[in-house]
Amino acid sequence: MRTLRKALSVKGAAAAVFLCALAVSRYGLLDNYIQLILMLIGINLILTLSLNLINGYMGEFSVGHAGFMAAGAYVSSLLSVKVLAACSPFWAFPCAVLAGGAAAGAVGLVVAVPSFKTRGDYLAIVTLAFSMIVKSVIENIDSVGGPRGFLGMEKLTTLPWVCFWVIVTVWIIRNFIYSRFGRGILAVREDEIAAELTGVNTRNVKMLAFVVSSFFAGVAGGLYAHLLQYISPGTFDIIKSTEMLVMVYLGGVGSIAGSIMGATAYTVLLEALRPLGVWRMAVMPLLLILLMIFRPRGIMGFREARWLVPGSERDGGVKR
Amino acid sequence: MNPAENNGPLAAAPAALELKNITHHFGGLRALCGVNFTVAPGELAGIIGPNGAGKTTVFNLITGVYKPSKGNVLFNGADITGLRSSAITSMGIARTFQNIRLFKELTVLDNVRAAHYARMKVNPLEALFHAGRHRAEEKRVTEQSRALLDKFGLGALAGDFARNLPYGLQRRLEILRAAATGPSFMLLDEPAAGMHPGEVEQLMAFIRELKRELSLTVLLIEHQMRLVMGMCTHIVVLDFGMVIADGPPEQVRSDPKVMEAYMGSAR
Amino acid sequence: MIYFFQQALNAVQLGSVYALIALGYTMVYGVLSMINFAHGDFFMVGAFLCFVGAAVWHLPFVPVLLLSMGGVTMLGVATERIAYRPLRNAPKVSAIITSLGVGIFLEHVTLGLNPYPKYIPPLLPSFSFDLGGVSVSTFQLATIGVSFALMFALHLIVNKTKAGLALRAISADRAMVPLMGVPVDKMIALTFALGSGLGGAAGVMYGMAYPVIDPYIGIIVGWKAFVSAVIGGIGSIRGAVLGAYILGTVEIMTAAFLPSTYRDLVTFSLLFALLIYQPSGLLGRVEIQKV
Numbered sequence A: 001m002r003t004l005r006k007a008l009s010v011k012g013a014a015a016a017v018f019l020c021a022l023a024v025s026r027y028g029l030l031d032n033y034i035q036l037i038l039m040l041i042g043i044n045l046i047l048t049l050s051l052n053l054i055n056g057y058m059g060e061f062s063v064g065h066a067g068f069m070a071a072g073a074y075v076s077s078l079l080s081v082k083v084l085a086a087c088s089p090f091w092a093f094p095c096a097v098l099a100g101g102a103a104a105g106a107v108g109l110v111v112a113v114p115s116f117k118t119r120g121d122y123l124a125i126v127t128l129a130f131s132m133i134v135k136s137v138i139e140n141i142d143s144v145g146g147p148r149g150f151l152g153m154e155k156l157t158t159l160p161w162v163c164f165w166v167i168v169t170v171w172i173i174r175n176f177i178y179s180r181f182g183r184g185i186l187a188v189r190e191d192e193i194a195a196e197l198t199g200v201n202t203r204n205v206k207m208l209a210f211v212v213s214s215f216f217a218g219v220a221g222g223l224y225a226h227l228l229q230y231i232s233p234g235t236f237d238i239i240k241s242t243e244m245l246v247m248v249y250l251g252g253v254g255s256i257a258g259s260i261m262g263a264t265a266y267t268v269l270l271e272a273l274r275p276l277g278v279w280r281m282a283v284m285p286l287l288l289i290l291l292m293i294f295r296p297r298g299i300m301g302f303r304e305a306r307w308l309v310p311g312s313e314r315d316g317g318v319k320r
Numbered sequence B: 001m002n003p004a005e006n007n008g009p010l011a012a013a014p015a016a017l018e019l020k021n022i023t024h025h026f027g028g029l030r031a032l033c034g035v036n037f038t039v040a041p042g043e044l045a046g047i048i049g050p051n052g053a054g055k056t057t058v059f060n061l062i063t064g065v066y067k068p069s070k071g072n073v074l075f076n077g078a079d080i081t082g083l084r085s086s087a088i089t090s091m092g093i094a095r096t097f098q099n100i101r102l103f104k105e106l107t108v109l110d111n112v113r114a115a116h117y118a119r120m121k122v123n124p125l126e127a128l129f130h131a132g133r134h135r136a137e138e139k140r141v142t143e144q145s146r147a148l149l150d151k152f153g154l155g156a157l158a159g160d161f162a163r164n165l166p167y168g169l170q171r172r173l174e175i176l177r178a179a180a181t182g183p184s185f186m187l188l189d190e191p192a193a194g195m196h197p198g199e200v201e202q203l204m205a206f207i208r209e210l211k212r213e214l215s216l217t218v219l220l221i222e223h224q225m226r227l228v229m230g231m232c233t234h235i236v237v238l239d240f241g242m243v244i245a246d247g248p249p250e251q252v253r254s255d256p257k258v259m260e261a262y263m264g265s266a267r
Numbered sequence C: 001m002i003y004f005f006q007q008a009l010n011a012v013q014l015g016s017v018y019a020l021i022a023l024g025y026t027m028v029y030g031v032l033s034m035i036n037f038a039h040g041d042f043f044m045v046g047a048f049l050c051f052v053g054a055a056v057w058h059l060p061f062v063p064v065l066l067l068s069m070g071g072v073t074m075l076g077v078a079t080e081r082i083a084y085r086p087l088r089n090a091p092k093v094s095a096i097i098t099s100l101g102v103g104i105f106l107e108h109v110t111l112g113l114n115p116y117p118k119y120i121p122p123l124l125p126s127f128s129f130d131l132g133g134v135s136v137s138t139f140q141l142a143t144i145g146v147s148f149a150l151m152f153a154l155h156l157i158v159n160k161t162k163a164g165l166a167l168r169a170i171s172a173d174r175a176m177v178p179l180m181g182v183p184v185d186k187m188i189a190l191t192f193a194l195g196s197g198l199g200g201a202a203g204v205m206y207g208m209a210y211p212v213i214d215p216y217i218g219i220i221v222g223w224k225a226f227v228s229a230v231i232g233g234i235g236s237i238r239g240a241v242l243g244a245y246i247l248g249t250v251e252i253m254t255a256a257f258l259p260s261t262y263r264d265l266v267t268f269s270l271l272f273a274l275l276i277y278q279p280s281g282l283l284g285r286v287e288i289q290k291v
Helices: A001-026 A032-057 A065-083 A089-115 A120-139 A158-177 A179-190 A193-197 A202-228 A238-251 A255-274 A274-294 A311-315 B003-010 B054-062 B087-093 B108-114 B124-128 B132-151 B168-180 B195-215 B225-231 B249-253 B256-264 C003-033 C039-056 C062-087 C092-113 C138-160 C162-172 C184-209 C217-232 C239-255 C260-277
Strands: B015-026 B029-039 B044-048 B072-073 B093-095 B185-189 B217-221 B234-239 B242-247 C128-131 C134-137
Touching: A001 A158, A032 A065, A032 A179, A032 A202, A032 A238, A032 A255, A032 B242, A065 A089, A065 A202, A065 B029, A065 B217, A065 B249, A089 A120, A089 A158, A089 A202, A089 B108, A120 A238, A158 A179, A158 A202, A158 A255, A158 B124, A179 A193, A179 A202, A179 B124, A179 B132, A179 B217, A179 C062, A179 C128, A179 C184, A193 A202, A193 B087, A238 A255, A238 A274, A238 C092, A238 C162, A238 C217, A255 B195, A274 A311, A274 C062, A274 C092, A311 B132, B003 C239, B015 B054, B029 B132, B029 B234, B029 B242, B044 B225, B054 B093, B054 B185, B087 B093, B093 B168, B108 B132, B108 B168, B132 C128, B168 B185, B168 B195, B168 C260, B185 B195, B195 B217, B195 B225, B225 B249, B225 C138, B234 B256, B234 C184, B242 B249, B242 C260, C003 C039, C003 C134, C003 C138, C003 C162, C003 C217, C003 C239, C039 C062, C039 C092, C039 C162, C039 C184, C062 C092, C092 C217, C134 C138, C138 C162, C138 C239, C162 C184, C184 C217, C217 C239, C239 C260
Parallel strands: B044 B217, B044 B234, B093 B185, B185 B217
Antiparallel strands: B015 B029, B015 B072, B234 B242, C128 C134
16 A cells, blocks of 8 residues: 555656646746756756666666767657648657657667677777767768758747656656566676576667667657757767766766766756856866766666655565 | 486486587687487486586586587477577576676575566566556566575575675575576586585585475586585586596496596696 | 879878877776777877967977877876776776766866867978879878887887886786786876877877867867777777778778768778677787686
C-alpha cells in the first residue's frame, strides 16, 4: 500500500509539474527569458540522460552524441517545414519530434555495430568519427542548406512540450535501467565477457542501449530546432558533445538524479555567469576541474534519488 | 555418488557433454590437440593437469569464448560448436572463472538477477513502457533470486555490493550467479583456488548440495587434489594439450603417465 | 603529374604538423592510458605564442620556435601537475573530463585575451624554389626539416637514453615500474614536457602554413592529430607518425581531387572503417582479453 501511495505521489508530482508548465506558458506567469532557460534546462536534461545511458550505465565513452542530436534536429525540422506544415501543430509537432527521434535511433544502430568489437577509447573515437560524418554529410546536402544551415521552423517548442518530453524521457530511461535489459547493460559495464557468459546477449543489449540513447538525443534535437528556429551543422560540433559530457560528469554517471542536477546546474550556472562575457567559458571549466579533483564521481556518482527508483526495487532493499 | 549408477542405465542416452577431436591453436601455439572426452549426465567430473596444460582453454571452447580450430563440442547430443556464448549459456551450460569475475559494482541480488537475462520473456517495448508482463517477470525473478540467495546463505547480503563480500563468499556468489542462468551443466574453474582447508570443506558441501538441488552435471578444474579425489567420480588429465588419462579417481591416481606429468618432468 | 607531386609535398607538410601533435597524444596515452583532450589546445597556445613572438616582439624564426616550444612545455608540465596528478588514482573518466575542461579553459582564456582572429606575419623570407615544376617554399622546407629533426631527437631520447628506457618501461607496465625504483612522477612530467614541446613546435609550423589563427584551431586540428594517433595505434610512437602522414595524404588528396567539403567526410569515414576492421589501429598493441 505504501508503495502504491509512493508511486502515485511521484506520478502526481509529474502531473502537477506538467500542469504548472501549461499554466505558465498559457498565462505568461514567468517572463520569456525565464521560460527560455527552463526549456533549455529541459532539453539539456534529455541530452544528459541520453548520454548517461551510454557513458554511465553501459560504461562506454561516447563523444559523438551531437551527431544523434543533429540527425533528430534535421529530420524533425524537414518534416515540419516541408511535409507537416499544413497540419495542426498540436499533432504535427509531436510527430515531427518522434520522427526525429526515430531517425536518430536508426543512426544509433549504425554506431552500435562497431561497439560489438571495439571498446573503450577506440569506441570513443568511433563515436566521434561518426558524429563528424553526420556533420559532413549535412554540410554536403544542399537542399537542407549545407553549411549555411536550415530555417523556417515555427517556434513550436513550448514549456509544456519540453516538460512532457522530459517526463517521458525520465520515465522510459528509468524503466529501461530497472529492467532485464538495464541489468544487461550494467553487466556489460562491469564485465562484458562475464555478462555474455551469464547469458546476456551483449550485442542485443548494446544495440538497444544505443537506439534508446540516440532516440532521446534526437528528440532533444527536434525540440532544440523548434526552439531556436535555426540549425546548422556547426550547431552540432564537438563543443556540443563536450557540453553534454560535462553535464553528465558534473551530475554524476549512472544516476538519473545526477543527470537532472548536472543539466540544471550547468545551464543555470552558464546563464548566471553571462555578465562575464567570454570569460564565463573560462570560469566554467575551472569549476568543473575543481569538482573533478575534489569529487571525481560528480555530484551524485552512482547514487540514485529514492523517488526515481521503482517501488518494487526500493522494498527489495536493493542499494544501487 | 556411485559411478556405476550413472554409467549403467544411462549408457544409451547421449552424453551430457562430448568433446570430439578438439584441436585449438593460438596463432602458432598449439594449445589443445585432439582432445576427446565425454561427461555423462549427472556426473561430477574433474579436469586436472599441470599449469598450462590447456584446462581453461577447454572451458573456453565449450562455452564459446573461442571457436575451436578443429573438432566439435556436443551438448546433450546437439552440436554447439561456434555458437555465441550467451546462446550456449541459455541452452544450459553455466560457468565460473578462474579469477572471480563478478559484476563488482552491482549488488549481490543484481548479480543473480542479471543472470536471469536469457530466461526472461520480456521484449524491449514492454520493458521501456513498464508493461504488465515486465512487472510480473521482474517480480518473479526477484523472488527466485532471493530464494536462491536465501537457500545458499547469501540472503542477508542481498543488498551489498559484490565487491564488498569476502573472498570466499565472492566465489560462492559467482557459482550462484551461474546457477541462476538455469543450467543443467555447470563448469567450475578452480572453485577452491586460494581457500584454506576449512573453506574447501564448506565449498565441497556447497557444490554437492547445489548439484543435488538443481540436478546438475558438473565439470570442474581444480588443483587441490583433496577436493578432486574426494568429490569427482570421473577425472580427465590433461598435459601439453592432450588427454593423458581418463577414468575414475583410483585408476587415474595410479596411472604412471599422470605421475610422470606431475612429478617426472621438471617444469 | 606535377600537380600530384605538388599535392604530395603539401601532404608531407600537413602530415608533419599532425605528426608533431599526434606524438603528444600518443606519448601521454602510452604512459597514463589517458586521452589528454587538452593537447590540441596546447598546440593552439603554441600558435598564439608564435603570434606574440612574431607580431608583437618581432623575433626571427628560431627564437619564435623556442618561445613556443618552451612556453607550451611549461604549460603542459603545469597542467599535469595541477590538474591531472591529483586524479591519477581517480576513475579514468574523471581525468578525461578534466582534460576536456582544461581544453575549454585554454580556448576561452585565449579568446578573452584575443577576441579577434590574429594574423601571423611571415617568419622567414618567403620565396620558393622550382624543383622540376614542383614549387617548394621556404615555409614548407622549414616545416618538414624542423619536424624531421624533432622527431629524430625524440627517437633518440626514447630509444637511446635511460629516461627513454624508463618511459618505455612505464608504458609496458605501469604497476611494476615504481617497484624498480623508476621515479614515475618525474617520468610522467617528462612525457608531458616532450609531448607539449612538440605540440608548441606544431603551433609554429601551422602558423606559417595557415597564418590566420583563432582560439578554436586546436579543436579541429587537435582532433585530426588525435585521429592520426588512433589510425597508427594509440600508444605507439611510430604508429602516430605513420598515421599522421597517412591522414595528411588522405586529406590533401581528397581536397585536391574532390570538392573540398568532402575532406572531413572521407577522413572520418576512413577512420570509422579502419576501427571496425582493425580496432587497435595499424601498429597498436592488440589487447588480449584473458578469460
